[in-house]
Amino acid sequence: MAKLYFRYAAMNAGKSTALLQVAHNYEEQGQRVRLFTAAIDDRFGHGRISSRLGISREAETFDNGFDFEAALGTGEGLACVLIDEAQFLLPEQVRQLHRYAQTRRVPVICYGIRTDFRGEPFPGSIYLLALSDDLEEMKTICLCGRKASMNTRVDQHGVRVREGAQVEIGGNERYLSVCARCFYRG
Amino acid sequence: MAKLYFRYAAMNAGKSTALLQVAHNYEEQGQRVRLFTAAIDDRFGHGRISSRLGISREAETFDNGFDFEAALGTGEGLACVLIDEAQFLLPEQVRQLHRYAQTRRVPVICYGIRTDFRGEPFPGSIYLLALSDDLEEMKTICLCGRKASMNTRVDQHGVRVREGAQVEIGGNERYLSVCARCFYRG
Amino acid sequence: MAKLYFRYAAMNAGKSTALLQVAHNYEEQGQRVRLFTAAIDDRFGHGRISSRLGISREAETFDNGFDFEAALGTGEGLACVLIDEAQFLLPEQVRQLHRYAQTRRVPVICYGIRTDFRGEPFPGSIYLLALSDDLEEMKTICLCGRKASMNTRVDQHGVRVREGAQVEIGGNERYLSVCARCFYRG
Amino acid sequence: MAKLYFRYAAMNAGKSTALLQVAHNYEEQGQRVRLFTAAIDDRFGHGRISSRLGISREAETFDNGFDFEAALGTGEGLACVLIDEAQFLLPEQVRQLHRYAQTRRVPVICYGIRTDFRGEPFPGSIYLLALSDDLEEMKTICLCGRKASMNTRVDQHGVRVREGAQVEIGGNERYLSVCARCFYRG
Numbered sequence: 001m002a003k004l005y006f007r008y009a010a011m012n013a014g015k016s017t018a019l020l021q022v023a024h025n026y027e028e029q030g031q032r033v034r035l036f037t038a039a040i041d042d043r044f045g046h047g048r049i050s051s052r053l054g055i056s057r058e059a060e061t062f063d064n065g066f067d068f069e070a071a072l073g074t075g076e077g078l079a080c081v082l083i084d085e086a087q088f089l090l091p092e093q094v095r096q097l098h099r100y101a102q103t104r105r106v107p108v109i110c111y112g113i114r115t116d117f118r119g120e121p122f123p124g125s126i127y128l129l130a131l132s133d134d135l136e137e138m139k140t141i142c143l144c145g146r147k148a149s150m151n152t153r154v155d156q157h158g159v160r161v162r163e164g165a166q167v168e169i170g171g172n173e174r175y176l177s178v179c180a181r182c183f184y185r186g
Numbered sequence: 187m188a189k190l191y192f193r194y195a196a197m198n199a200g201k202s203t204a205l206l207q208v209a210h211n212y213e214e215q216g217q218r219v220r221l222f223t224a225a226i227d228d229r230f231g232h233g234r235i236s237s238r239l240g241i242s243r244e245a246e247t248f249d250n251g252f253d254f255e256a257a258l259g260t261g262e263g264l265a266c267v268l269i270d271e272a273q274f275l276l277p278e279q280v281r282q283l284h285r286y287a288q289t290r291r292v293p294v295i296c297y298g299i300r301t302d303f304r305g306e307p308f309p310g311s312i313y314l315l316a317l318s319d320d321l322e323e324m325k326t327i328c329l330c331g332r333k334a335s336m337n338t339r340v341d342q343h344g345v346r347v348r349e350g351a352q353v354e355i356g357g358n359e360r361y362l363s364v365c366a367r368c369f370y371r372g
Numbered sequence: 373m374a375k376l377y378f379r380y381a382a383m384n385a386g387k388s389t390a391l392l393q394v395a396h397n398y399e400e401q402g403q404r405v406r407l408f409t410a411a412i413d414d415r416f417g418h419g420r421i422s423s424r425l426g427i428s429r430e431a432e433t434f435d436n437g438f439d440f441e442a443a444l445g446t447g448e449g450l451a452c453v454l455i456d457e458a459q460f461l462l463p464e465q466v467r468q469l470h471r472y473a474q475t476r477r478v479p480v481i482c483y484g485i486r487t488d489f490r491g492e493p494f495p496g497s498i499y500l501l502a503l504s505d506d507l508e509e510m511k512t513i514c515l516c517g518r519k520a521s522m523n524t525r526v527d528q529h530g531v532r533v534r535e536g537a538q539v540e541i542g543g544n545e546r547y548l549s550v551c552a553r554c555f556y557r558g
Numbered sequence: 559m560a561k562l563y564f565r566y567a568a569m570n571a572g573k574s575t576a577l578l579q580v581a582h583n584y585e586e587q588g589q590r591v592r593l594f595t596a597a598i599d600d601r602f603g604h605g606r607i608s609s610r611l612g613i614s615r616e617a618e619t620f621d622n623g624f625d626f627e628a629a630l631g632t633g634e635g636l637a638c639v640l641i642d643e644a645q646f647l648l649p650e651q652v653r654q655l656h657r658y659a660q661t662r663r664v665p666v667i668c669y670g671i672r673t674d675f676r677g678e679p680f681p682g683s684i685y686l687l688a689l690s691d692d693l694e695e696m697k698t699i700c701l702c703g704r705k706a707s708m709n710t711r712v713d714q715h716g717v718r719v720r721e722g723a724q725v726e727i728g729g730n731e732r733y734l735s736v737c738a739r740c741f742y743r744g
Contacts, residue, residue: 014207021200129687130679307502315501316493386579393572
């Protein structure tokens with residue numbers, strides 16, 4: 001199980017819940033995990049992983065300058081590394097984590113989205129998708145009933161926005177998960 | 187997405203959490219779901235789906251006499267059926283749910299374990315595995331670090347038990363999820 | 373990778389082709405594999421694995437009395453065991469193979485169908501589904517365009533048959549792979 | 559089933575065999591498919607999809623200027639589009655195929671590798687991984703017995719090469735599929 005995992009989904013599929021569950025599974029067996037989330041995502045407070053089901057928990061944060069290898073050390077006594085909002089990793093950080101999982105034999109499980117509101121991949125997601133030893137989709141639903149796999153951004157009136165910066169932190173009020181058919185139909 | 191799904195895992199992988207998350211995803215979009223759990227499993231009170239993360243919620247219950255087709259009706263206005271402890275379904279009930287999902291076009295998502303403490307399949311699981319249109323494993327870990335896929339039963343002294351009734355309701359104190367290698371090694 | 377795998381599919385999905393490809397992948401690297409098929413299936417000659425693409429190859433055969441543990445020995449120098457028509461395994465043989473893969477650390481990859489023409493599981497498939505460490509569906513298509521997951525039997529006039537013996541060896545002229553929706557609609 | 563699929567694997571996993579099998583499955587039911595491969599890959603002759611098992615077949619070719627939407631038309635009477643060597647698609651071509659699958663309701667199944675000999679993703683693979691509605695890994699093995707997921711390039715003496723152009727067409731004599739652990743260890 002010492003591999004790099006990428007659990008990807010559209011927004012609001014339950015990625016943080018799944019991450020917190022895995023942490024619980026390890027800790028219940030007396031094993032030690034480390035949790036990370038992106039410093040940039042402060043919707044729920046800095047360094048906090050929050051599930052829409054109402055559970056939340058503190059986590060370490062990473063930003064562009066963060067050195068995972070230095071932070072994680074030899075991996076001695078570490079059962080698992082869990083990373084939320086992993087689309088915000090830099091390509092070099094993903095490479096670092098892949099090498100770490102494989103050579104230190106500690107599973108690294110990343111949760112994130114694949115593409116932004118324009119359907120363009122995040123730099124971190126590109127490398128997570130290209131290198132992960134195990135890709136698994138977490139499913140959620142589009143309003144039309146199909147599987148949502150894309151994300152759209154809306155303005156304050158709920159109107160779909162098609163241009164703008166890739167990163168704009170927001171929740172349900174700014175983003176809508178949709179299936180690919182609805183994404184292209186507009 | 188109108189299919190029969192079986193999400194299987196060893197005990198304590200987080201199946202109930204995942205079920206409650208899916209219910210939340212649907213309801214957040216204003217869609218209606220129905221939740222079921224086995225009447226026989228009253229660890230957390232009759233008709234209650236409880237996650238080890240601390241979330242829980244009421245559910246309808248099924249027993250051997252329960253008629254899902256009668257209970258679910260035409261499926262009009264129903265977005266999804268979610269069933270916990272699905273290993274306790276009867277074979278006929280699984281067939282009923284498969285036909286229902288396919289002909290009424292309502293997704294039915296079942297969560298359960300595959301085998302008992304002797305490595306023998308539950309009658310309901312046999313048909314869930316044989317008929318489901320979509321099988322997905324939820325992973326948890328063995329004490330040895332490998333993926334747990336089997337369940338063992340222990341007595342009050344923590345000693346492994348190899349004979350007894352297939353069904354004996356209990357939680358962490360009676361059951362231990364293990365990988366197949368540890369299962370056979372004893 | 374030393375696990376029990378079950379690659380299941382409706383009939384005519386390309387299971388034998390996939391098996392022959394895996395054998396080729398191992399042998400191209402100078403590794404040794406052993407191939408088995410059911411003695412009962414003599415459509416292409418006794419002990420022959422044949423792909424509808426036109427490739428075929430000799431294989432050892434198993435019947436109800438076959439002892440895999442005795443036949444496979446310690447696993448020394450053996451890279452992989454490949455079994456076609458695995459639905460014809462006995463439950464005890466599946467258990468044997470599971471234990472073998474896990475304790476001798478030789479991957480065992482089984483290919484087979486889940487259910488018969490009535491939608492009833494084969495005894496071997498029940499245990500393959502219940503015990504395999506890795507389940508993967510191979511997809512093929514129904515005439516209606518959906519994924520075929522069920523099998524139907526037809527008589528010499530092409531009329532669907534609903535009763536009869538579970539096992540009746542035959543190919544395209546006796547069996548039709550269909551999706552679950554078409555299966556129930558008849 | 560009208561989705562964009564990406565079946566990815568290291569080199570020499572059997573991708574072309576799988577593609578030819580799917581084509582056969584459709585055609586056996588009297589349905590029409592179209593096959594494409596990269597013009598740049600002329601190892602087996604221009605416009606030819608060849609399996610290491612010895613089967614091969616003609617295919618249309620795509621290059622950077624190829625317009626899939628124009629070539630495929632309305633999709634009327636077309637059951638499936640199959641694309642080999644899909645890592646050589648341009649990002650815009652992947653987008654085109656995704657939109658085509660979703661709006662014309664014709665499944666598009668792409669086969670390709672994720673990363674080059676340096677572990678860098680191909681531009682086409684980036685978009686296939688980011689947009690595909692269904693990702694599935696095809697597995698092959700490293701000499702060490704683990705799952706191979708990466709590719710290495712060797713020179714004429716069998717020595718690993720770490721720098722050079724991303725694309726250099728070659729087969730078994732130039733490329734070796736390895737697991738991530740062997741990839742990083744060198």
